[in-house]
Amino acid sequence: MLYLLALLIGVIAGLRTMMAPAAVAWGTYLGWLSLTGTWASFVGHWITVAIFSVLALAELIADQLPSTPSRKVPQQFGARLVGGAFAGAVIGTTGGAVIGGLIAGIVGAVIGTYGGAELRARLSAAFGRDLPAALVEDVIAIVGAALIVAAIA
Helix, strand or coil, X not given: CHHHHHHHHHHHHHHCCCHHHHHHXXXXXXXXXXXXXXXXXHHHCHXXXXXXXXXXXXXXXXXXXXXXXXXXXXXXXXXXXXXXXXXXXXXXXXXXCHHHHHHHHHHHHHHHHHHHHHHHHHHHHHHCCHHHHHHHHHHHHHHHHHHHHHHHC
């Protein structure tokens, strides 16, 4: 189950890069993820939660801008892999499987990046414009991240 949750949080990173780290930070801060005494214990500090939350919010806003590059360009894709790896590793740490969680997070980020791009393209075509599709993707990322982290509690 732990690997599935790490994979799924990676998918969230593929949709919105900073949503996955923000979700695991909030989960740790709220006591849902037990990371005390591990390398990842800093994730639950209020400063970390604040930084990741601001970055996630900024990404939600920036994603709506027409100048935002494709998620599949190297910089965007790489950031999604890092976000998925980090969040997956944090989830893996809760069960003593850091490397397994990290790998699952990376795989999930690849799935989320390409799957999210395809979903958004299809939704944009169905809506006739991009904004509603982007908002649907935002909701999926936010709700999905919350459900994944809550499932660990």
